[in-house]
Amino acid sequence: MAVLSLNIAVVVLCLSSLCSYLVSTCNIHSGLQFYSCIKYSRVSYSQPYKCGFWYWQRCYRTKYTHSAHHTTCFRSCRVNGGWNSWQAWGAWSSCDRACGRGRRVRYGVRECNNPSPKNGGARCPGSHIRKNSGSCLLKHCPVNGAWSSWKAWAVWSSCDKTCGNGRRTRQRARVCNNPSPKYGGLPCRGSHIKRESGFCLRKHCPVNGSWSVYGPWGKFSECSKTCGAGAQSRYRHRTCNNPKPQYGGRNCTGPSIKSETSPCNTNPC
Numbered sequence: 001m002a003v004l005s006l007n008i009a010v011v012v013l014c015l016s017s018l019c020s021y022l023v024s025t026c027n028i029h030s031g032l033q034f035y036s037c038i039k040y041s042r043v044s045y046s047q048p049y050k051c052g053f054w055y056w057q058r059c060y061r062t063k064y065t066h067s068a069h070h071t072t073c074f075r076s077c078r079v080n081g082g083w084n085s086w087q088a089w090g091a092w093s094s095c096d097r098a099c100g101r102g103r104r105v106r107y108g109v110r111e112c113n114n115p116s117p118k119n120g121g122a123r124c125p126g127s128h129i130r131k132n133s134g135s136c137l138l139k140h141c142p143v144n145g146a147w148s149s150w151k152a153w154a155v156w157s158s159c160d161k162t163c164g165n166g167r168r169t170r171q172r173a174r175v176c177n178n179p180s181p182k183y184g185g186l187p188c189r190g191s192h193i194k195r196e197s198g199f200c201l202r203k204h205c206p207v208n209g210s211w212s213v214y215g216p217w218g219k220f221s222e223c224s225k226t227c228g229a230g231a232q233s234r235y236r237h238r239t240c241n242n243p244k245p246q247y248g249g250r251n252c253t254g255p256s257i258k259s260e261t262s263p264c265n266t267n268p269c
């Protein structure tokens with residue numbers, strides 16, 4: 001039989017009973033796995049036969065022969081993805097506050113290439129990005145000052161008069177420290193001192209006594225003699241009540257009585 005080889009197709013078929021016989025585990029880098037298989041070789045050739053009128057002609061038809069032998073084949077296998085280690089952190093973002101304590105973030109990435117998923121294997125679980133945040137401070141915010149509460153009153157000043165009605169003062173203070181102005185903040189407004197004044201009296205001032213005006217004259221007394229030039233007197237009074245002495249003031253000086261004498265019964269006896 002004349003065999004004219006036209007082409008050779010190599011077909012690798014897996015026989016199910018043999019496929020379970022794995023020669024190697026799945027290679028995670030290639031995604032391939034060895035297994036036993038039967039390799040079929042199909043060889044075509046042209047077979048001559050008689051044809052035509054009275055079969056005088058010579059025709060050819062394509063025929064095949066098959067051969068099979070055991071060999072080792074590859075097949076793809078499922079490789080689940082695995083994370084590579086995290087790469088270095090990226091640069092920090094800018095701070096989210098223009099003043100005062102804020103936050104900033106940075107990111108890190110990792111790749112799902114250790115190994116990469118192959119042939120329908122699962123993707124790496126979780127995120128390929130991680131985030132890290134930290135506090136930041138571009139500059140402090142201005143702090144306006146505010147007053148503390150008033151402190152207790154200090155003792156009264158001494159009275160400004162040694163006697164009689166006077167005035168005295170006392171004061172209390174507060175401090176601009178609640179908080180103190182900082183970082184360009186405004187100072188407290190208003191006074192840090194509050195004053196209060198009141199009446200005072202160390203003692204009454206002495207009032208010197210002063211005389212009232214004299215009262216009217218009284219009647220003349222009886223004449224001292226019935227004849228030969230007698231005398232008779234009359235009196236008027238004043239009182240130390242205008243004002244009367246008080247608080248250690250001086251008494252009125254001088255007499256409180258004024259008398260007047262006139263002659264009477266001047267006829268000779």
Ligand SMILES: *[C@@H]1O[C@H](CO)[C@@H](O)[C@H](O)[C@H]1NC(C)=O
Pocket residue numbers: 206207208250
């Ligand atoms: C009271 O009298 C004394 C003595 O004359 C004098 O020194 C004093 O100033 C007087 N006081 C008043 C408040 O007038």
Ligand SMILES: *[C@@H]1O[C@H](CO)[C@@H](O)[C@H](O)[C@H]1NC(C)=O
Pocket residue numbers: 240251252256
């Ligand atoms: C003041 O004078 C009156 C009248 O002379 C007298 O009664 C009185 O005791 C005197 N008072 C003092 C504090 O001297």
